[in-house]
Amino acid sequence: MSADLSAVKVLVFDVFGSVVDWRGSIERDLSAWGKTNHIQADWGGLALAWRSLYQPKMQQVRSGQRPWTLLDDLHRESLEELLPKFGLTTLAPDDLDHINRVWHRLDAWPDAIAGLTRLKSKYVIGPLSNGNIALLANMAKHAGLPWDLSFSTEWFKAYKPMPAAYLGVAQAMNVKPSEVMLCAAHNDDLKAARAQGLKTAFWPRPTEYGSAQTKDFKAEESWDIVATDIRDLAHQLLN
Amino acid sequence: MSADLSAVKVLVFDVFGSVVDWRGSIERDLSAWGKTNHIQADWGGLALAWRSLYQPKMQQVRSGQRPWTLLDDLHRESLEELLPKFGLTTLAPDDLDHINRVWHRLDAWPDAIAGLTRLKSKYVIGPLSNGNIALLANMAKHAGLPWDLSFSTEWFKAYKPMPAAYLGVAQAMNVKPSEVMLCAAHNDDLKAARAQGLKTAFWPRPTEYGSAQTKDFKAEESWDIVATDIRDLAHQLLN
Numbered sequence: 001m002s003a004d005l006s007a008v009k010v011l012v013f014d015v016f017g018s019v020v021d022w023r024g025s026i027e028r029d030l031s032a033w034g035k036t037n038h039i040q041a042d043w044g045g046l047a048l049a050w051r052s053l054y055q056p057k058m059q060q061v062r063s064g065q066r067p068w069t070l071l072d073d074l075h076r077e078s079l080e081e082l083l084p085k086f087g088l089t090t091l092a093p094d095d096l097d098h099i100n101r102v103w104h105r106l107d108a109w110p111d112a113i114a115g116l117t118r119l120k121s122k123y124v125i126g127p128l129s130n131g132n133i134a135l136l137a138n139m140a141k142h143a144g145l146p147w148d149l150s151f152s153t154e155w156f157k158a159y160k161p162m163p164a165a166y167l168g169v170a171q172a173m174n175v176k177p178s179e180v181m182l183c184a185a186h187n188d189d190l191k192a193a194r195a196q197g198l199k200t201a202f203w204p205r206p207t208e209y210g211s212a213q214t215k216d217f218k219a220e221e222s223w224d225i226v227a228t229d230i231r232d233l234a235h236q237l238l239n
Numbered sequence: 240m241s242a243d244l245s246a247v248k249v250l251v252f253d254v255f256g257s258v259v260d261w262r263g264s265i266e267r268d269l270s271a272w273g274k275t276n277h278i279q280a281d282w283g284g285l286a287l288a289w290r291s292l293y294q295p296k297m298q299q300v301r302s303g304q305r306p307w308t309l310l311d312d313l314h315r316e317s318l319e320e321l322l323p324k325f326g327l328t329t330l331a332p333d334d335l336d337h338i339n340r341v342w343h344r345l346d347a348w349p350d351a352i353a354g355l356t357r358l359k360s361k362y363v364i365g366p367l368s369n370g371n372i373a374l375l376a377n378m379a380k381h382a383g384l385p386w387d388l389s390f391s392t393e394w395f396k397a398y399k400p401m402p403a404a405y406l407g408v409a410q411a412m413n414v415k416p417s418e419v420m421l422c423a424a425h426n427d428d429l430k431a432a433r434a435q436g437l438k439t440a441f442w443p444r445p446t447e448y449g450s451a452q453t454k455d456f457k458a459e460e461s462w463d464i465v466a467t468d469i470r471d472l473a474h475q476l477l478n
Contacts, residue, residue, distance in 0.1 A: 072413070124376050124377075124380060132413075133388070133411040133412065134411065134412045134413040134414075136388075137363050137387060137388055137412060138363075140387060140388075141363060141387065147387070147388065148376060148379060148380065148386070148389075149372070149375075149376055149379075149386065149388055149389040150387075150388040150389070154411070155394055172372040172373065172393070173372065173373045173376065174311070174371075174373040175373075
């Protein structure tokens with residue numbers, strides 16, 4: 001560990017894709033649910049199409065075009081827009097509620113819980129995620145993520161990569177930005193965090209988007225730590 | 240467990256006095272520190288005098304007489320006001336910082352961690368405390384409190400017993416107030432929570448103030464649960 005990381009006290013994690021496998025989880029969860037309920041669809045395709053609307057929807061909020069809107073509500077809008085394409089227009093409202101809440105039921109990547117548990121022995125750890133507070137709490141319960149506390153960007157009313165999201169963590173914890181490290185599998189998120197003075201840690205999730213993946217196969221800047229996964233991040237920070 | 244508690248999903252805990260022993264912890268921590276640093280004072284008396292300024296200082300914020308101010312800063316003001324009375328006027332700023340942060344280093348009552356750990360298996364658990372975010376995070380780390388997430392009233396900019404503090408939890412978790420239970424050793428806190436529709440659980444901490452204790456020896460209303468301590472609360476909710 002390089003000397004200038006010795007001041008780091010708080011580790012915040014990007015969650016979707018970095019800590020949990022949203023694509024695989026959604027495909028598994030909804031395939032099982034569809035089987036039970038005799039509803040056939042390309043659930044893996046839905047997951048990818050759904051996620052592709054994630055940034056455009058948040059951008060409407062970031063730009064000020066619309067007021068603060070929870071990710072649960074943005075997800076619901078996107079889902080409804082996609083129903084015709086996936087032949088799901090006959091679903092009941094309760095079914096749509098259940099499908100929309102699949103984002104609360106994502107599973108961790110296999111290394112995540114062991115790595116986070118080790119890191120928790122030394123650092124305050126939490127998500128810094130655009131997922132809303134309830135989503136992150138339910139996901140942590142579902143996946144067994146051992147967070148100390150939750151930095152949903154809902155608290156800051158500023159979706160990443162807006163500076164207020166990263167600076168909000170440092171302010172809330174009463175530490176300097178350089179005492180906070182953003183840990184993520186996405187170069188863009190880390191760039192935005194570094195621009196606000198946070199430390200940075202990267203590991204790749206090369207199957208996050210399956211065969212549709214086009215980026216984030218490797219570190220694009222000299223991040224403070226480049227790891228193979230969260231277990232390796234713990235190894236590098238604690239040894 | 241009565242039937243109408245079956246909908247409860249989130250347990251939020253008052254912390255100072257209910258989960259952690261602030262008086263005993265401050266006396267132990269500062270006595271040890273004073274001994275090491277050859278500073279003698281009535282540390283137990285300081286703890287009580289300090290805490291007696293807690294409600295008046297917050298009331299200045301609640302009333303709108305002054306803007307939102309973190310509990311760390313209110314504590315610091317109160318401490319400085321008390322220094323002459325306790326013969327501590329010659330302390331250096333670093334010493335005062337260390338003393339003020341004793342509120343980050345409070346120990347749990349003996350039943351708390353076992354009880355919370357059991358409750359966490361079924362419920363989302365977190366503090367709902369007037370302690371600021373950093374204070375609660377550091378305290379949880381120090382005392383080993385296994386919170387899922389933290390509802391510092393700093394997030395809501397509303398000190399308990401203002402309604403916004405209790406309602407803020409339900410709103411953030413996207414549940415009804417009746418799906419949240421406030422768990423506390425203080426009748427006044429529970430009264431304010433019940434007025435907003437939250438469920439309520441009480442246990443006494445008859446030594447919180449030592450021989451100076453004048454209230455909260457027993458339940459003053461028919462709270463939804465009356466327990467002997469947090470371990471018993473877990474027993475009642477989970478069995």
